[in-house]
Amino acid sequence: MSHAAEPSRYFVPTPSFWPLVGSGALLLLAFGAVLTMNSVANGAWVLLAGFLVLLTMLVGWFGRVITESEAHLYNLQVDRSFRLAMAWFIFSEVMFFAAFFGALFYVRVLAVPDLASPAQALLWDGFANTWPTAGPAAKELFTPMHAWGLPAINTALLLSSGVTITWAHWGLIEGKRTHLVAGLALTVLLGLVFLSVQWVEYQEAYDHMNLKLTSGVYGSTFFMLTGFHGFHVTLGAIMLMVILARAIKGHFTPERHFAFKAVAWYWHFVDVVWLILFVVIYWL
Known part of the structure; x- marks a missing residue:
């Protein structure tokens, strides 16, 4: 879209019910998680309902944003707002992982x-002051995960995906x-x-190395960091699928394609986090 064809005013969306739907989804997720963790009957169904409502909200809300974008309702000022929002979102994710890396640093x-x-x-x-360790009160032995095996394969996979x-x-x-x-x-x-690897x-780790989430401080930091990273890879893959579907439909132009850039930023962030994980969790 050329600059001359851009809307002259900042786009203000019409009132939407999707934030209310999202709030309901979060309420169901919270109740469902609490009920499930306390083994209350039908807790898992409440949790599942929360996920389904959340999925409905994401599809509906983001679908509306895509429709507005393809209708050329957004100008460069809106584009800058999207960029700033995505930058702050990625910064919040950086702080999220920084907390877990900080915990690992404190322990080691x-x-x-x-x-x-x-x-x-x-x-x-x-x-003894050795790492990895499950802690001084550990009673079960485990084998730590070595870097030059499946983790090295996954490193090659993510680096290739960046290319x-x-x-x-x-x-x-x-x-x-x-x-x-x-x-x-x-x-x-x-x-x-x-994700398959x-x-x-x-x-x-569970079947042959006795390495579990309950394997003391090493097990908890290992699975929390790698597990949350896997969750972020899952989220990034879903976003890439949406971008792929839009690309197949002919969306995006060489001049205006911030949705693609936002997902690319996120994916590169996931790559960088994994490289740090590979060094401090698997290698050192």
Whole structure:
């Protein structure tokens, strides 16, 4: 869309009921989670209803935004608002993972050496300052997950997906929609393969390595960090599927395609987080 064809005023959407639907979904999710964790009858159904209502809200609300965008109701000022919102969203995700990385740093650099110090010998005599460890009160042995196996394969997969989505972006800018669609499709495929390999890794950890979420401080930090990252990969793959469907329908132009850029930013963020995870969780 050319600058001359842009709306002269900032677009203000009409009142929407989707925020109310989203609030209802969050209420159902909260109640469902509490009921399920306390083994209350039908709690799982309430939780499922929350997810279904949330999915309905996402499809309806984002579908409305897509319709407005394709109707050329957004000008450059709206585009800047979207960019700022996405930047703050990714920053919030950075802080989310920073909290877990901070917890891991505290455990490895401060807590474990302190528990193994002579000052704590009366409480934890014989506890050694080694990592990985389940902690001084651990009773079950486990085998830590090594870097040069499935994690290394997943690293290669995510790095490759960063290349394919960049190729897709290049195809969009150059007006080569075949490259755009192919690059997006390959990125989605690589993301799904990553999740499949992670599932196999978790099965290996539980069935053969006795490494579980309950395996002390190492198990909890390992599964919290890698599990939340897997959740973000799942979310990113879903967003990429939506962008792929839109690209196939002919959406986006070389000049105006922020929805594509937003998802690409998010995917690159997921890549960077995994590289840090690979180093501090698997390698060091």
